[in-house]
Amino acid sequence: MGRQQIPVVVLAGFLGSGKTTLLNQLLRRSRGTRIGALVNDFGAIEIDAMAVAGQVGSTVSLGNGCLCCAVDVAELDTYLERLTRPEAGLDVIVIEASGLAEPVELVRMVLASENPYVLYGGLVEVVDAAEYASTRERHPELDRHLAAADLVVLNKSDRVAPAELDRLLAVVRERAEHGAVTPAAHGRIDPELLFDRRPQTERYGQLSFDDAREEDEPEGCRGGHGDGHDGHLHAAYDSVAFTSTTPLHPRLLMDFLDARPEGLYRIKGFVDFGPLDPGHVYTLHAVGRFLRFTPRAWEPGEERRTQMVLIGSGIDPDALSTALDGCRDQAGQAEERHLWSVLRFVRADEDTADPDDPEVLRTEVADAGRPVG
Numbered sequence: 001m002g003r004q005q006i007p008v009v010v011l012a013g014f015l016g017s018g019k020t021t022l023l024n025q026l027l028r029r030s031r032g033t034r035i036g037a038l039v040n041d042f043g044a045i046e047i048d049a050m051a052v053a054g055q056v057g058s059t060v061s062l063g064n065g066c067l068c069c070a071v072d073v074a075e076l077d078t079y080l081e082r083l084t085r086p087e088a089g090l091d092v093i094v095i096e097a098s099g100l101a102e103p104v105e106l107v108r109m110v111l112a113s114e115n116p117y118v119l120y121g122g123l124v125e126v127v128d129a130a131e132y133a134s135t136r137e138r139h140p141e142l143d144r145h146l147a148a149a150d151l152v153v154l155n156k157s158d159r160v161a162p163a164e165l166d167r168l169l170a171v172v173r174e175r176a177e178h179g180a181v182t183p184a185a186h187g188r189i190d191p192e193l194l195f196d197r198r199p200q201t202e203r204y205g206q207l208s209f210d211d212a213r214e215e216d217e218p219e220g221c222r223g224g225h226g227d228g229h230d231g232h233l234h235a236a237y238d239s240v241a242f243t244s245t246t247p248l249h250p251r252l253l254m255d256f257l258d259a260r261p262e263g264l265y266r267i268k269g270f271v272d273f274g275p276l277d278p279g280h281v282y283t284l285h286a287v288g289r290f291l292r293f294t295p296r297a298w299e300p301g302e303e304r305r306t307q308m309v310l311i312g313s314g315i316d317p318d319a320l321s322t323a324l325d326g327c328r329d330q331a332g333q334a335e336e337r338h339l340w341s342v343l344r345f346v347r348a349d350e351d352t353a354d355p356d357d358p359e360v361l362r363t364e365v366a367d368a369g370r371p372v373g
């Protein structure tokens, strides 16, 4: 199998909203998953907590397999090139936008990267719930950031009363337009919202202190509401798993993906289109409005099937399952031309249109999976 593409997540938010806290949480909960963090200074990263294994130039290797780089945005491509090399062994890269550049600009840089191993992993905007009104007054561009975000984390939920939190969630959901919105305290979101954690069996070394602490942590501490009845994804998110040994109808699947609901933040998996392309399975990656299919040859003896996980907040899992069942049940009527709609999302397209408008950015993001010409 070829080299993996690595999701690159842009983490943004105004001063003091909790970006570094959230990044520290992700580093802590990474378990065996290797995160590369691009930050503009190491100041607040909890390097001590991770036992620094070595420091080379402006790159810090953390004991848990994570890698931090202090970057200048002009060097972003160089760092992405370094961090996507197989020897870095990373599973995900997070760029903290703080002090570096406009998040929207960073998203464009990631989308425009010619590095074939870079995969857009979403724009996450962290918002301070307690300071929402004053932040918006000081930075009217907050609305633009919310409109461009794939995921909005309404952080510091512990600092507002429940009724106020509900009101703010409604306001932010309206402004987020296309992104999913989730409340959080102390940046605790489920890492699975952003990236796949390696299965436990792939963990190396001994359980670290932070792993142990996380495992001791009640599930209710892991997300927004604290009702903790979902052992894997927190109750603030819903996830839908879909598996089928019957191939899917490509045109119906594309109709489903085109119309996917706003809160459906992430879709991952692989799809079998059966006789329309018997030699290939299509890896599916969607984050926010971004969508990408990557075909690969079936392994000899590999079972032909489709497997997908859909993650979001405020989604209707039953409706999503029913829609996917429809893509399966009508696969018999699919024709070869129906596959074309999928092939449009097979390769990246560099869109050079550059107005500073979230609508344009969203179009760029949505178009980024389409081939040139």
Ligand SMILES: Nc1nc2c(ncn2[C@@H]2O[C@H](COP(=O)(O)OP(=O)(O)OP(=O)(O)O)[C@@H](O)[C@H]2O)c(=O)[nH]1
Residues within 6 Å of the ligand: 013, 014, 015, 016, 017, 018, 019, 020, 021, 022, 044, 098, 155, 156, 157, 158, 159, 184, 185, 186, 187
């Ligand atoms: N009460 C409360 N405090 C928080 C929460 N999240 C972060 N903080 C605190 O808020 C302050 C700012 O958090 P940071 O994570 O440094 O925020 P940042 O967005 O990285 O800040 P800059 O890098 O300066 O833009 C710190 O003192 C955090 O401990 C939260 O959910 N609740």
